[in-house]
Amino acid sequence: MPCLTGISILYQCRPEGGQGDVHPIYDAAIAWTGDRIAWVGPAAQLPAAFRDGPAFDAGGRTVIPGLIDCHTHLAFAGWRAEEFEQKLKGASYLEIARAGGGIVSTVRKTREAPAEALVTRCLDHLGRMLALGVTTVEAKSGYGLDLANELKLLEVYRDVASRCTQRLVPTLLAAHTTPPEYKDRRADYVRLVIDEIIPAAARAGLARFCDVFVEETAFSIDDARAIFAAGRRLGLVPKLHADQITDTGGAALAAEVGAVSADHLERSTDSGLRAMAGAGVVAVTLPLASLYLNQPPVQARRLRESGVRVAVATDFNPGSAPSYDLPLALMLACTLQRMTPAEALKGATAWAAHAIGEGAEVGSLLPGRRADLVLLEAESVEQWLYHYRPNCCAAVVAGGQAVVGALSPA
Ligand SMILES: [Zn+2]
Structure with a gap:
């Protein structure tokens, strides 16, 4: 021994x-x-x-x-460095989208990428994360946005999980954004998610959680409620991206649907945070995204007063947080969110485990x-x-x- x-x-x-x-x-x-x-x-x-x-x-x-990164968008193809530069020169989100950039460009590249190439990239990222002390990683789909490609990403995670050192916890995020072919037909895409993507992912046992990006520019509270109900019926536990750019009531919805976590929360109300605390929903904060987007980060004082358990994660993705450096995110949780180092550590260990239903394991x-x-x-x-x-x-x-x-x- x-x-x-x-x-x-x-x-x-x-x-x-x-x-x-x-x-x-x-x-x-x-x-x-x-x-x-x-x-x-x-x-x-x-x-x-x-x-x-x-x-x-x-x-x-x-x-x-071992550190736990409880919110990543690990599998994607390409990067968006040119967009980083455009943003620094003052281009708006809409201007970048019109020029063919933004999330849609990652969706296009990810759909084109062979699964084996995505597996290789994920393993490379995970190797570097392991060197930083990260031994458990949550990984979301969400750059496929159709049945075949969302399943492809979840299958990539199943393959990666069998080959990487970390414990990998997969989340279905088909409701990340409306794909270009459903432009102006969001309701039809929500139906596709509910009627086809969730059942296929759940039947194949490819995901533990069902995540929805709840935002004025993404999915509404009613969309999310319907998607979570469909996921719940098939055993997928709700998680959500909530109140990042605007307060849409995501924190209160997380409490209502018994989500395991609500993530971002930069614009959540105090009553929403208190509702989360009462329902045992973990608040996942993502200071790297606040830093890259130059947005006011969520403040630890408000989280503390609400009594909610707080996790800290990277949000690793090619747009708003192109870094998998969890210790850096913890340092930023201190400097930007005003958490103490001990509070940040708890947020990347015990409470991060609870944010992905792994509290009894890690x-x-x-x-x-x-x-x-x-x-x-x-x-x-x-x-x-x-x-x-x-x-x-x-x-x-x-x-x-x-x-x-x-x-x-x-
Ligand atoms: Zn995210």
């Missing part, structure tokens, strides 16, 4: 207490058997039974749970949970997110195996 000692601080991040409660254990030890944690606590109390197996020394480093260093942990070259979580460096991750253990760096023998 492997055992790691020499840990100056281990943050357990138990799924309880407030946002900033990350349950540090000083001079800690952790032991695991197979892919499961067997024991965690102060090294001085390590039971003799756990001293028999291979012993490793963390060299005084900090240990946190996100906390507790006996019985998966042995996913990260050794940080930082003396505390405060130092990690304050003295931001390209990568502080010295080693990553996923499912009990050292998958990045090596563990030093004790």
Whole structure:
């Protein structure tokens, strides 16, 4: 049974207490058997039974749970760097769309891309995310926007899940935007999602969650209600993109439909956030998107006052957040959203796990949970997110195996 000692601080991040409660254990030890944690606590109390197996020394480093990116749009073809430049020169969203850019250009390229090419790209991204300490990733479809291509993306995720180190949690986001061939016929596209795409994805067991982009420029509250009802009937749990650009009542809808999470929330009302807290919906904040879009980020003070549990994710996508750097998102959660480093850590571990229905498996260093942990070259979580460096991750253990760096023998 492997055992790691020499840990100056281990943050357990138990799924309880407030946002900033990350349950540090000083001079800690952790032991695991197979892919499961067997024991965690102060090294001085390590039971003799756990001293028999291979012993490793963390060299005084900090240990946190494997990080969880609970909101990504991982599978897409091409990039949109030219659009980035146009935006910086002042082009509006509409001007970019008229010039053939925007989300529709990613949809076109993604439809044209062979599945194997998308698998290769996803594996490349995931390898880089793993090096940053990210051991669980939620991944949305949403650049296919027709039956064949939405299924293609979910099948890409099934293939990727069998080949990557991370746990990959797939979400159907057929209601990302209305595809060009349904221009001015949104209701017909919503019918396609309800009558064909959701049943096909659910029948094939390709998705856990059903996500809808609820926004004036995307789908209405009524569209979302109908889509979620169709998903629920077939076992897909609701999740939504809510109140990013305008307040459309997405937060309240998340509470009404029992969504596992509502994401973005930059424009949500206090009453909407309180309703989410009451219904146990996790608030997923996406500070990289706020930064790239130069929009006012959601403020931690308002989230705190509502009592909602807060997660932090990257929103990795080629338009509004072309970065999979979750530690960077955590630093921005501090500087832009005014979260403390401990609050941000809880948001990428315990509460991120709850945002994807994985709270019993990952996100906390507790006996019985998966042995996913990260050794940080930082003396505390405060130092990690304050003295931001390209990568502080010295080693990553996923499912009990050292998958990045090596563990030093004790
Ligand atoms: Zn998103």
